[in-house]
Structures are given as structure tokens and as C-alpha cells.
Amino acid sequence: MIYRQYGDTGIEVSAIGFGGMRFENYDDRDACAELVKSCYDAGINYFDTACGYAGGKSEEVMGLAFREMQKTRAEKPFYVSTKSGSGLPGDVRKDLEGSLQRLQVDCIDFYHVWYVNSLANLENRKKAGVLRAFEKAKEEGLVKHICVSSHMPGDYIGQALRDYPFAGALLGYSAMNFSYREAAVQAASDLGRGVVVMNPLGGGLIPNHPERFSFVKTSPDETVVEAALRFLLNDERITVALVGMSKQEHLREAISAVEGFKPVPADEIKRIKRSLKQAFVELCTCCGYCNRCPHGIPVSKFMEAYNYKKLKGSRQDMINRLRWHWGITPETAGLEKCVECGLCENACTQRLPIVSRLGEIAEDLRNFIQAQKA
Ligand code: SF4
Ligand code: SF4
Structure with missing residues (x-):
């Protein structure tokens, strides 16, 4: 040891x-x-x-x-x-x-x-x-x-x-x-x-x-x-x-x-640090450059949690990640504040389609809340 x-x-x-x-x-x-x-x-x-x-x-x-x-x-x-x-x-x-x-x-x-x-x-x-x-x-x-x-x-x-x-x-x-x-x-x-x-x-x-x-x-x-x-x-x-x-x-x-x-x-x-970008094609590397939302949306937290949906293939893994790692619940996510200005997306070092992913996450969270109520 x-x-x-x-x-x-x-x-x-x-x-x-x-x-x-x-x-x-x-x-x-x-x-x-x-x-x-x-x-x-x-x-x-x-x-x-x-x-x-x-x-x-x-x-x-x-x-x-x-x-x-x-x-x-x-x-x-x-x-x-x-x-x-x-x-x-x-x-x-x-x-x-x-x-x-x-x-x-x-x-x-x-x-x-x-x-x-x-x-x-x-x-x-x-x-x-x-x-x-x-x-x-x-x-x-x-x-x-x-x-x-x-x-x-x-x-x-x-x-x-x-x-x-x-x-x-x-x-x-x-x-x-x-x-x-x-x-x-x-x-x-x-x-x-x-x-x-x-x-x-x-x-x-x-x-x-x-x-x-x-x-x-x-x-x-x-x-x-x-x-x-x-x-x-x-x-x-x-x-x-x-x-x-x-x-x-x-x-x-x-x-x-x-x-x-x-x-x-x-x-x-x-080399490992450089390779991260290629290994993470279509994934967020948590660099944080997108955290400039004028409406206070913590974009990188959502994109990091979206990695879990992408890699594990389940909405629930992403929601768990948001809740337990980032302290963001479906009820308090606040994604409705996004006006799709694209400021975060333009800054993304991975060229991720952030705006459409945020829309997808918002829909997942709405569906989750509805399913909970049903
Ligand atoms: S696209 Fe949405 S999340 Fe990104 S900076 Fe604009 S308002 Fe904020
Ligand atoms: S800029 Fe792109 S890669 Fe970096 S944290 Fe934001 S979404 Fe992730």
C-alpha cells in the first residue's frame, strides 16, 4: 500500500x-x-x-x-x-x-x-x-x-x-x-x-x-x-x-x-489528458467553459449528467446523477428559464448540441414528474 x-x-x-x-x-x-x-x-x-x-x-x-x-x-x-x-x-x-x-x-x-x-x-x-x-x-x-x-x-x-x-x-x-x-x-x-x-x-x-x-x-x-x-x-x-x-x-x-x-x-x-477529448466525442468533458448562462442555468452539470444517459442508456441514471451528485431535482431544475440563446453552445469545447440536449433533459424531467404523479 x-x-x-x-x-x-x-x-x-x-x-x-x-x-x-x-x-x-x-x-x-x-x-x-x-x-x-x-x-x-x-x-x-x-x-x-x-x-x-x-x-x-x-x-x-x-x-x-x-x-x-x-x-x-x-x-x-x-x-x-x-x-x-x-x-x-x-x-x-x-x-x-x-x-x-x-x-x-x-x-x-x-x-x-x-x-x-x-x-x-x-x-x-x-x-x-x-x-x-x-x-x-x-x-x-x-x-x-x-x-x-x-x-x-x-x-x-x-x-x-x-x-x-x-x-x-x-x-x-x-x-x-x-x-x-x-x-x-x-x-x-x-x-x-x-x-x-x-x-x-x-x-x-x-x-x-x-x-x-x-x-x-x-x-x-x-x-x-x-x-x-x-x-x-x-x-x-x-x-x-x-x-x-x-x-x-x-x-x-x-x-x-x-x-x-x-x-x-x-x-x-x-497524452491521457489530450485523449480525453477524442474518447469523449459526443460527451461532456466537464471543462466548464459553457458556464456562462445569463439566466443562471448550471449548464455543465446538466451536460455531465447527460453523459450518464448517453453511456448507460437510461433516463433514470441521468436523473439520479442530477439529484444525488448535483443536488438538482426534477422539480427544481429550472430549465424553463432557457431562452435558447446558444451562448453556452458556442463556448462548448466539445461542440455539443447543448440547446437541444437541454430541451431533451427538460422533457425527460417533465415526463418523470408526470409518471410520479400517475
Ligand atoms: S442556451 Fe439556454 S442555457 Fe445556454 S446560455 Fe442560453 S439561456 Fe442559458
Ligand atoms: S463546454 Fe461542453 S464539454 Fe465543457 S462542460 Fe460545457 S458542455 Fe461539457
Whole structure:
């Protein structure tokens, strides 16, 4: 396993972390806990979950494993990461107490202000006393480090890190969307903060489309999953890549990516980044150049979610992506504000037919709402 310093905390964490949102069957609690324990045995020491994953069941099964892992924690440390997305201090406290109980630990090592979807949202939480509630928990020894989790564009996350001394940031980053969050990764590195990346495999799109993403491979022997993880391991600004594990096979693949890792030469990295455009013909690369809508429509978020419809072939995957990744619900999407001026489309580096795609998405969302009502 490769270990890296988490920002300036002095904590050494494994470069591959356990992402606890993809357990296969929560009813089989022992199998879920066993998977967590196997990861620990294999050298993974960063375990991430959230109070809201599967209504708390993710924390529960991880807590079962932690109870066992506590026996060897002194000589083989592990670190617990979870989150609260509440907007009121009292609710943060309830989230924290629930998490501590389910996780069966006395302290959360990395506690995240979760789901920060804009700088205004973060400001509102500060004004409401949410950050103070996190700080109080830290003073009481219930939390070690306060972090932020966000799907905002990279420069906004960078700004959030400059505005508040978060120990680190949790953000989505992969061979698919690195340009969208590059500014955050660089800001964190400049400020001495940790960077934990979620969705390193593009939410399953990379392993499910090995041909399309074969450009990440730097040798014929590696799988596209190993290559995508090595792309991240190669970037020393990234502290941990969280792999959403649901079976032992995922652990094996992640470990083999680390074991066979050799630094990727700079010209290979350049080639991978260049190839992205060709591999993404007809797809959004998340560069963000289209985000100039005078009516405030977050165009790149819609286009990124549309990738899921295109690659997975289902409207529901796109709607899920909008809802769970971008916080955009069918009811609040606001696409009716689009006047089809074409400003975003003219700026698109991929020459995507943005206006017609937005129309298609709007229709999908209307149909979805109608189907819900029927
Ligand atoms: S086409 Fe629609 S989304 Fe694009 S800039 Fe114009 S109003 Fe905004
Ligand atoms: S400019 Fe095109 S490729 Fe870039 S984020 Fe917007 S839609 Fe995607």
C-alpha cells in the first residue's frame, strides 16, 4: 500500500480509501463488515461513509467491522470519515451523536461539512452556527479534523478552502472530469490541505466502458480500472482515492493497482489528458467553459449528467446523477428559464448540441414528474 500525509494533520493515510456507499446487501451485515475488515487487513486505513448512506446502514455495518478492528488499532491505526449535511447546529449534533453510536467509535477523525453546493450555501451554514457546532465537537474531542465535501466547480472549492481552515476537501475527481476540479486540487496542495477524491472510476462509467476509456492505459497488461486508479495515484497532490467497494473483487483490483504502480511519465499523462477529448466525442468533458448562462442555468452539470444517459442508456441514471451528485431535482431544475440563446453552445469545447440536449433533459424531467404523479 502507498501511504500519504493528509495535508498538515500529521496523519498518514492509505492512498486508496474505502468508500462505504456501495455495499451489495446490507441485510448480510456480516459479509459487509467482513469486506471492511479485509480492506483493513490489506493495508487500507481510511474509511469513508456518511450518516445518510442507506439511512445509516452503511455506518452500522462499518461500525461492526470497527469494533473488531479496534483490537489492533494501537499498532495498526485506521481513520474514520463521515459527514453531516445539516443546516442547523442542533441537527449537526444529532447527526454526530448518531454517527458515533452507529460507527462504535469515540471520535470521528475526519468530519465533513457535507453537500456544500455553493459558496452562498457554505456562508449560510456559517451564519446559522453550523461551523461553530463542528468546532465545538472538535473542542470536546468528538471530532479530530473538520473537512468539507462538495461537488462545486474546482475554483469554488478552492475559495472555500481559502475562506476557512478546513483540514481537507472531499471532491469528485477522475480521468473523466479532472479539468473541472483541477483548481481545487491545486489550491488544496498550495494550502497544505488533504484531498480525498470520490468517484475515481467515474461512478462506474469507466469500468463499464473499457473500450472508450482505454486511453487511460499506459501498458497493455493493466485493466482500465487499474489504469484509472494509477492516473490518480500518480498525482501526489491527491491524498486518497476512495474506491466504492461492494465485493472482494473490487478490493483485489484496487490493491493490484497499487502494487503494480509505477510513476507515469509526464508525457504519458499529457497524452491521457489530450485523449480525453477524442474518447469523449459526443460527451461532456466537464471543462466548464459553457458556464456562462445569463439566466443562471448550471449548464455543465446538466451536460455531465447527460453523459450518464448517453453511456448507460437510461433516463433514470441521468436523473439520479442530477439529484444525488448535483443536488438538482426534477422539480427544481429550472430549465424553463432557457431562452435558447446558444451562448453556452458556442463556448462548448466539445461542440455539443447543448440547446437541444437541454430541451431533451427538460422533457425527460417533465415526463418523470408526470409518471410520479400517475
Ligand atoms: S442556451 Fe439556454 S442555457 Fe445556454 S446560455 Fe442560453 S439561456 Fe442559458
Ligand atoms: S463546454 Fe461542453 S464539454 Fe465543457 S462542460 Fe460545457 S458542455 Fe461539457
